[in-house]
Amino acid sequence: MGDTGTEPLTPPAVEHAKLVSGAVVWFTGLSGAGKSTVAKIVYQELKKHGYRTELLDADAVRKSLTRDLGFSRSEREENIRRIGFVAELLSRHGVIVLVAAITPYRSMREELRSQIPRFIEIFIDAPLEVCERRDPKGLYRKARAGQLAQFTGIDDPYESPLRPDLHCFTDKETVDESVAKTMTHIAEALLT
């Protein structure tokens, strides 16, 4: 294209517009394992350090971007695909995107890894009985009572990561310990 006759874009803005490497940090694990809890604090820490960061919590996103979707296998896959699409797009613009989503199937997570350049899989792990005892949203109780079908861990599988980039054991670690491990891991990933 030729000269558009415009010279409007001021240097200061351009200076700040340089790209940093974004990343997608994907917290996977059972409901009640602590994904949102850890992700929220990591989000605040990253912001405090001046990073561009975004938290996509699957529960929240189900009120907007994926509100048409239920919990069948294909709907769960579509849910993750949409969140993955948005996360990848944001990360391309230098955002450290934190995703908190059960993401129960291994194939889903492999698909994400293959499509997102800097994908960090963090397994937020607690035994089912611990998650069920915590039951922060009363969902396990409902699932056991037959009021919720296809609930991960009850009547829908959770396929544990075989080689996650980081493994947090929230039944043995404090929240602060899981957060610290995650922050260190992200920092190391950003430096490479």
Place this chain on the structure above:
Amino acid sequence: MGDTGTEPLTPPAVEHAKLVSGAVVWFTGLSGAGKSTVAKIVYQELKKHGYRTELLDADAVRKSLTRDLGFSRSEREENIRRIGFVAELLSRHGVIVLVAAITPYRSMREELRSQIPRFIEIFIDAPLEVCERRDPKGLYRKARAGQLAQFTGIDDPYESPLRPDLHCFTDKETVDESVAKTMTHIAEALLT
């Protein structure tokens, strides 16, 4: 939260992570009016100037984020809502997001304006007969032949913007002229 024991985040990255004001530049108009043509060149120009920018073309997005949607009124609305969600999210991180989408209903565009802090509506305008003559994708021919239902301008309405932020007349202006007007408008909007 207490000290996580990490001091990992290097100053250079923080320096580049400062926010600039993003914007959502929404190109509305009939199929064949030139939305994608203008948006693509604006995208390249903005990149050339060092801006973080993203182009969301509704036709392309219908292959991923909105591939489940058809062309009924409610599906068109959902299509625009999802694109709007992603555009707003990106703009919040300093990206100038260009959206090329027919967006036929006024109420949709008003909804976007009410939800996106820096929303710029650009009406890419050409008379229906001009668009139909151009028919770059052969869609008008198909619609006239009854092979495409609910085609905007034929058997589905296009509600022209009453007060767009910018009005490009692609039947009277060259592409370069429309691009130049758009660039100037974006630049002015970014300075305010």
